[in-house]
Amino acid sequence: MKRKHRKKPSEVVLGFQIAPMIDVVFVILLFFMVAAGQQQKENAHNTKLPGTVATDTPTTMPDEIAIQIEDDDQVYLNDDPLDAPESKDLPELAGNLQQLRESAIASQSDVIVTIYANELARYERVVDVLDALSRAQITNVTFQAGAPE
Numbered sequence: 001m002k003r004k005h006r007k008k009p010s011e012v013v014l015g016f017q018i019a020p021m022i023d024v025v026f027v028i029l030l031f032f033m034v035a036a037g038q039q040q041k042e043n044a045h046n047t048k049l050p051g052t053v054a055t056d057t058p059t060t061m062p063d064e065i066a067i068q069i070e071d072d073d074q075v076y077l078n079d080d081p082l083d084a085p086e087s088k089d090l091p092e093l094a095g096n097l098q099q100l101r102e103s104a105i106a107s108q109s110d111v112i113v114t115i116y117a118n119e120l121a122r123y124e125r126v127v128d129v130l131d132a133l134s135r136a137q138i139t140n141v142t143f144q145a146g147a148p149e
Helices: 019-034 091-106 123-135
Strands: 066-071 075-077 080-082 114-117 142-147
Touching: 066 091, 066 123, 075 091, 080 091, 091 123, 114 123
Parallel strands: 066 114, 114 142
Antiparallel strands: 066 075, 075 080
C-alpha cells in the first residue's frame, strides 16, 4: 500500500497577497494628500537688486543702515538692540525704519539697508525683518555675508 503524503496546514504556501499592500498604499496616499493641503505658501518679498547705471554727474552715496540678525533672534539696528527676541512683529524696528524713510524723503535721498544675518540665524527671523522693511516701504535692501565691518 502506498501512503499519500499530506502537507500540514502550517506548510501551506498561500502566495503573495497584493490586496493588503494596495490598501496600505492607498492609506499612505490619503495621508500625504491631506497633509499637502495644510501647507502654507511663502509670501514673496519684492526687493531691488543693485545694478549699474551710467550717469554724467557724480552721485552722492547715502548713509547705509545696517541690520544685524544674531543666532539668538536678537535684531540690531546700527549696533543698537531693538525688540525682544520673542517679538515676531518687530514694532520698534518697523517704527525706526519708518522714521528713517520719512527723513530720507524729506532730504531727497535714498535709504539703503544691508542685512547681516549670522550663519546660525533662523530664516524665519530674516523673514520677520523683511516684513518690517516691507511695512516701512523700504525696497533698497541688500544681504551681506558675515558681520559688518
